[in-house]
Amino acid sequence: MEAYLLNLGVLVSIYAILAVTLNFIMGYAGIFSLAHAVFFGVGAYVGAQMAMHVSASLFVTIPAAMVVAALLSLALALPALRVRGEYFVAASLGLQMLAITVFSEWKGATGGIGGLVGIPAVRMFGEDIYRPAAFFPLAAAVAVLVLIVTRLLVHSSFGRSLTAIRDSESAAESFGKNIALIKTISVVVSAALAAVAGVLYANYLSFINVESFTLNTSVLVMAMVIIGGTGTALGPVVGAALLLILPGLLSYLWFLPQTEIGAIQQIIYGLGMAVLMIFRPGGLVGRSAGARKRRKRDALKAAAGQSEARKMEGAK
Amino acid sequence: MRARVWAATAAVCMLAGGAFGKDVEIGAVFPMSGTNAIYGDVFKSGADLAAEHINADHMLKEPLKILYEDSQALPQPAVVAMTKLVEVKQVPYVLSAFTGVSKAISTLAQRSQTVAVNGGGVGPDLAKLGDYFWNVIPLANLEVRAMVPYLAKHGMKKVALVYVDDPLGQSILDELNANLPKVDGKLVAELSVPTSTQNFSGIAAKVRASGADAVYIASYGAQQIQIAKQLRDNGVKAQLASYSGFSTPDALKLPQAEGLLYTTQAVNYKAGDKVTQRFLADYQKAHDGKKPSAYIVNYYNAVLLFGILAQKLEEAGKPITGANLLAERKATKSFDLVGGTVSFQDNGTLLAPIQVNKIVDGAGQPQETVDIN
Known part of the structure; x- marks a missing residue:
């Protein structure tokens, strides 16, 4: 049982990295990307190839994966970020489709549809780390590190520029912010950190193929962010944990037939998302609808009070 | 407060449900949901029939039970399912299907010395997944x-x-x-x-x-x-x-x-051997005279193979573990399964007429x- 829970813990940590990095661009910069699984995949394939042909040390695989994912995201972000909002969503969807074809067809690098088998375990301090009990602390530590890095960035002047762009691109531009540069850097950082999750995933599963990096994965990661709470620190982690642990938990309810669990899971997801969007649009960790309304009312009151005061001053 | 205690007790009982009992358990990682769920139903019908026959014949000291887990025919859910079967249920034998799923679970099978048996995927690369990965199906x-x-x-x-x-x-x-x-x-x-x-x-x-x-x-x-x-x-x-x-x-x-x-x-359904005739008769009886597909035969054979090997281990007083099942398979030259007598190649793949x-x-x-x- 312990190993099973630790195994889930590893997957939660890996997906938490993905959700946190997507939240970095989605929650703070307002860039809705449907191509996050692409950088997850790039990280996994680069990490796997490095582990199989160069070294299985994370000190080799992670930097290599980050560099490749960053360069790739740079090449794609520069033209794609010229478009705003929903147009970027469409552009990222195109990128996701393109990447799936490359992952499926570039046999030399990705093993094609058959994928890569026999990826060596992570090698650290002369030990192979593959058992859930050993891999979980490693994956959790990396997830925490990624969370810290993104928090530091969010609370820096760069992070404030991101939120300014999210709230109003035109206003941020009028204040002299270089929108294209800031957006590009945020996408590059997000992609490079997502690649770290890919490396861990490839090493842990020791097998990867295109099925793990499809649009479904991108949508799943986006759901983790939305359910947990967009633009919050811990929301994506909560979302990842919830969406990965729920299927496992359902499979333990012996009165549910195994053949129906998949359908029940989909119903719960659908209902959960709908209920959440109605009552807690900010996600589980984000502000509730009531709190938002109160905040809005307070803000309106404050504004009304100020305008009243100005009128009184004018009357004097 | 009391209601909470009851709720907590009920939850614990729910989670612990099925953990008791003396059944001999094997696992199956099949697609039970999603677009490939149709295959899961087909595979399951063959495996269930074999378990029914093994139990009816009392081949094993305790009843055989198959624990099904949903793979959605995808690698990652399959690894989660396989981990549960290996680590929590500690089964020695797992039925697998689909090439991606089989490859994904093969490493875990190898590391935990659990036999994984494919009866659905026919990609020739499935013959190279190690000692603990067997194919009861001739590859493409x-x-x-x-x-x-x-x-x-x-x-x-x-x-x-x-x-x-x-x-x-x-x-x-x-x-x-x-x-x-x-x-x-x-x-x-x-x-x-x-x-x-x-x-x-x-x-x-x-x-x-x-x-x-x-x-x-x-x-x-x-x-x-x-x-x-x-x-x-x-x-x-x-x-x-x-x-x-x-x-x-x-x-x-x-x-x-x-x-x-x-x-x-x-x-060869016309073969006079008892195994084939019984399989055919019982399958057709349960499915309005419908003829079974090759997949149904393969998963029936996969479970029957376990029954034969486990029976031999029990007779020899050895525990039913993956390592012992592998050793017993290697020591046995041929098996009487549905369709006739078959043998395994050294790489764990069935050699059968086409x-x-x-x-x-x-x-x-x-x-x-x-x-x-």
Whole structure:
């Protein structure tokens, strides 16, 4: 049982990295990307190839994966970020489709549809780390590190520029912010950190193929962010944990037939998302609808009070 | 407060449910939801029937129970399911299906010394997944070796191949290239298609232009049905041929697939052996006289194989572990399974005769059996 829970813990940590990095661009910069699984995949394939042909040390695989994912995201972000909002969503969807074809067809690098088998375990301090009990602390530590890095960035002047762009691109531009540069850097950082999750995933599963990096994965990661709470620190982690642990938990309810669990899971997801969007649009960790309304009312009151005061001053 | 205590107790009981009991448990990682759930149902019917027979015969000291976990036919859910079966349920034997799933769980099987048995995927790369990964199904490369002579014998020497460019499709391409010249045949067109493609009118035009006598389809799932349908709808009159992946109920029922030739593991239902006759009779009784597909036979055989090996271990007073099951399989030269006596190659893959079938009125009719060496 312990190993099973630790195994889930590893997957939660890996997906938490993905959700946190997507939240970095989605929650703070307002860039809705449907191509996050692409950088997850790039990280996994680069990490796997490095582990199989160069070294299985994370000190080799992670930097290599980050560099490749960053360069790739740079090449794609520069033209794609010229478009705003929903147009970027469409552009990222195109990128996701393109990447799936490359992952499926570039046999030399990705093993094609058959994928890569026999990826060596992570090698650290002369030990192979593959058992859930050993891999979980490693994956959790990396997830925490990624969370810290993104928090530091969010609370820096760069992070404030991101939120300014999210709230109003035109206003941020009028204040002299270089929108294209800031957006590009945020996408590059997000992609490079997502690649770290890919490396861990490839090493842990020791097998990867295109099925793990499809649009479904991108949508799943986006759901983790939305359910947990967009633009919050811990929301994506909560979302990842919830969406990965729920299927496992359902499979333990012996009165549910195994053949129906998949359908029940989909119903719960659908209902959960709908209920959440109605009552807690900010996600589980984000502000509730009531709190938002109160905040809005307070803000309106404050504004009304100020305008009243100005009128009184004018009357004097 | 009291309500909370009751709720907590109920939750613990719910989670602990099924953990008690003395059953001999094996696992199965099948697609139970999603687009491939249809396969899970098919595989399950064969496995369940074998467990029923093993229990009816009291082959094992305790009843055999199969624990099903949903893989959704995807690698990651499969690894989660396999971890649960290996670490929590501690089963020594797990049934697997689908190439991606099989590859994903093979490392865990190897590391935990748990036998994983494939009865559905036929990609030849499945023969290279280590000692603890077995295939109770002849792989696709063997199937092509049976189909090519059959086609040649019936005057179809010019063959066009429509294939998904994956290890399965690649191996069929290699086998056609290697075997067609042996019968004075020729591969006149090799047309690869991406997995997601659903429009094949262009492919049909190329097939027509190639002048092929037969078209070999190497795909799976919904796509293979679309290929067969659209080839016929677009005027391709050549003989259609495929491998065991085509033996699913929806593919067999496709009107455009009428007359299509496909290979499967040879199952001689007319063989007088007790195992085959009992399987056939009980399956048909439970399914309104319907004939079982090759997949059903394979998963029946996979569970029966466990029953035979576990029985031997119990008789020898050895525990039923993956390592002991492997040693026992290696020590046993042949097994009486459905369809006859079969043996395993050193790489853990079944060596069995191949049968060429023809779809007649929505069902497979055996045409010829070919021994493969």
